Amino acid sequence: MKKMYLHNQARNAALKTVFEGKSFNSGTGKDTVRIIPLGGSGNVTKNMYLYEYRYDGKIKDILIVDCGIGFPDEEMFGVDLVIPDIKYLMDKRDKIRGIVFTHGHDDHIGGLPYIYPRLGKVPMYAPTLAAAFANLKLKETSIHERVRPMRFDSRVEAGVFTVSFVRVTHSVPDTSHLIIDTPVGIFYHGSDFKFDPTPLDDKPSEIDKINAVGKKGVLCMLSDCLGSERPGFTPSEQIIGETIEKELRLSHGKVLFTTQSSNISRIQLAIELAQKHGRKIAFLGRSIDKNVEESVKLGYMRFPREVIINDRDLRRLPANKQFLVVAGAQGQPTSNLFRIANDAHKIVKLTDADTVILSADPIPGRENDVNKLIDQIYRHGARVSYSDIMEDLHVSGHGSSGDMMLLLSAVGPKYVMPIGGTYKHLMQYRRLAADLGYEKRSVLIPEDGEVLEFSKHAAPRVVDHITLDQIMIDGLGIGDVGNVVLKDRQTIAHEGIVVVVVPVNHSSGHMMSAPQIITRGFVYAREARNLLSHAGDVVERALTLRKGKIADWQMVKKRIAESLGEYLLKETGRSPLIVPVVLEV
């Protein structure tokens, strides 16, 4: 650490000269670049960043990096996905010069089908495999445009921006960092990565490019910080092989293997080991099928066709010759593994001779589902291997503090902005950067919606604050479940709903019969007759304050909700959502 620190001090001194001298030959005092995170900062998923170039205050060019989906938090009832909020872009669409993707994970490419139609025909670029995965998604829509696959030695010209690619290791092949050259300085977009010296696809990170851009002088680096709480370095994917092999040696029944369906290198490794142990391989799950097919087509996976067996032919193969690559590592209820564990799969049945290898850690928020899945598999007597009891069964795709500090000292930017973590990860990254000699003001942690502007001769500053909404996708609707709907769902989920229908004569305005009370999710109506009958009295009392014709229904509704709410809280300790309805008949 000491050495790194000194090394970095020396670099900082050098950089000082670079930045305060005349090393940039383009750009004047009128050039600025803003970084605008549309996914919200302090967010692990839903990645989408804008680089906005202005001259003399006027927007000239916008470059978009990534367009991912996010996962709803536990209070977003019924919401399937969340996507970045692009309303900021709506009146600036003619300035968008391109979208560049860093890699093929859903939290970086998955928002494309929802968002692209609203952007106009913007050119899209990505490293080969990421482009292929993104295009698989576009093919399922009516969008005709495709993401252009890029080699790592190529460049993208997007208005004033020149983007070049830096291959880094992660949990999916062809992951890239981006070097973004601008009139104001060089930005290094360091999203998800780790330094794996022995990656399964034999393509290590391009350290030479990282060192070279560091020497040139980087104004600001954005860096993955998700693993900043872990000490040391994240291990190589290689160690997983030994664990899989051990399970293969022990098992005398079927072996089921699950991991993220985009982690094709790990799937390739598992296939090779299964083959070595005389097993045939079947793929169970649409996402795995599609990803494997595409990866084989592009040469990212290789295996003899005869080791693959169709799932329908499994019945004719002895159990100890079967190796099943199954989707559902996160315990998703619609996945093959979930159905197998719950006796609902039409082909695969678990027995106590079988082994299930879970080679993925639960993503934050899904721990309970994964634990339930493990319990369910165990109930069949099958052996389960998962990372809580087996070391080396899953290694993270994200670097640990060592990886981060290595990148930071190699790039040695003037400013660094941690991304891709929650607030505690950002703060922990700041501690790491401090160990490398970075002062607090050099570690940029903008609050939600704050926009930072960089210029050539001044320190970056907050120049704008944009409001980002949660754009929720539920069923077929994009954004039609808004905060009002969600708030109602939350209240009803916790306390239930009480609907009070008051029938009135449409011409006279007189109440025509006793109000009717309907409840759901509140109390079991058959057992709570007394309560509900008293509630009816409470409503009638609220109504009879004004006799005869009722003029101001808004006021009456309010009074019903208040007096009924008060009564029910006293009797049950609950505050259900009360919906008074005036029905004109």
Place this chain on the structure above:
Amino acid sequence: MKKMYLHNQARNAALKTVFEGKSFNSGTGKDTVRIIPLGGSGNVTKNMYLYEYRYDGKIKDILIVDCGIGFPDEEMFGVDLVIPDIKYLMDKRDKIRGIVFTHGHDDHIGGLPYIYPRLGKVPMYAPTLAAAFANLKLKETSIHERVRPMRFDSRVEAGVFTVSFVRVTHSVPDTSHLIIDTPVGIFYHGSDFKFDPTPLDDKPSEIDKINAVGKKGVLCMLSDCLGSERPGFTPSEQIIGETIEKELRLSHGKVLFTTQSSNISRIQLAIELAQKHGRKIAFLGRSIDKNVEESVKLGYMRFPREVIINDRDLRRLPANKQFLVVAGAQGQPTSNLFRIANDAHKIVKLTDADTVILSADPIPGRENDVNKLIDQIYRHGARVSYSDIMEDLHVSGHGSSGDMMLLLSAVGPKYVMPIGGTYKHLMQYRRLAADLGYEKRSVLIPEDGEVLEFSKHAAPRVVDHITLDQIMIDGLGIGDVGNVVLKDRQTIAHEGIVVVVVPVNHSSGHMMSAPQIITRGFVYAREARNLLSHAGDVVERALTLRKGKIADWQMVKKRIAESLGEYLLKETGRSPLIVPVVLEV
């Protein structure tokens, strides 16, 4: 391991003689003892076990061990607590001879206020501190009976059962295992424990008693298995002191400390260290207040009165002299720590000079809340110490695999039944037991509701299957939120609710005006007018199939729900709860 294994084989051989010979001088072939877990097996919390003695098939005596609360899972919307289902006991109340508590944690004593009134006046016993904590709860109710505090060298006679206590270490003082002597054999009730050789209260586990009962011969041991996935031994509480002291040395503002409010030894340790560093201590939180007061009264905590400061006097004390013991380690929204983190505490405000020490790991299911709490504290610029980044800040109260294997080989029971874990922990315990030479059939893992019967000369067998419901507590109601209510809450939470009101004339049965559709949590009604107006048409079509007077309203309601459900699914991809209401006016 090898040695343990051999040692155990020798013991098993010896036990074989004990059990197959004539070593028991009481009991005949007509005596049986059943173990009935009312909290459900495969459950971490909600502990409640029955030991039921029968002679010639007739129930003679029932002993209850523990009576705890459980926590709702994430799909139990709005439910505050769950408690054990005691309906099995309802026609056997005259056979209950006593309740013995193992220790003072809520998942072992917290169900008492809800359940005791339904049991009759059963005598209750617990180790001193556990009795005190249980009685604090009873004092808040109209129950007059109290739990009798017991010394560790005392015995409880409860019908045919003789219960003696074995002190073990855990995360609350006065935790006990129970030796339950019966005509059929000795049962060892080994709930929550770890082997801490240097506990903070200087009262280590009574290993001698454990060895002695092992030599006598134990028929069946129940054992805590929650930590069975962790290798080695759980560290001693002592190591936490060093970490707290380090934070005290670094901090130049307030120090806030939080842990489980029952962990009074850890609170005592923190107080001593804070005092050493010249700070005064304030307690913030009702549960901590009460527990500390009771523990001081009983001599379980000791500190000079003058180091304690009232929270109202904090304003007059410099920040770097303050040490605040705060409730809310699990991020509970009503807790002091939550309010402090969210700027809603009337006295304590966080600054960037402050340090917050979270000395507790999130309990399963609360990870998200704790992470949000950490983020929120960080936003004030305060330093946060939590176990993901600081080793030795929390050590579990539960043993790891080493602790469990040590207990198992010391007690050397004929049968062992892991308890207090989910299914994966039970299965992992079985692996550990296998390493000690226990065959599969000696490790008892009854399925949910299965009742095992032990007798003198035969292997234990499943003799009954009882159905256990989730008894949910929501607000003031016990059990009135049942499965129907919960199912409705779940559907509405995920998909919303649509109420269709059809007004009909009460005498003629004719529909009096167009049906009205009310939705909540489904779509934002103002923006979905078209959808709802078409939905009205769909309902009217469903109604007009039979013209004029409508006789069979059940059928009509069904038809409305079906056709409207179909229409809304097609249009929105959602399946809201549809409630057709016929309103007679």
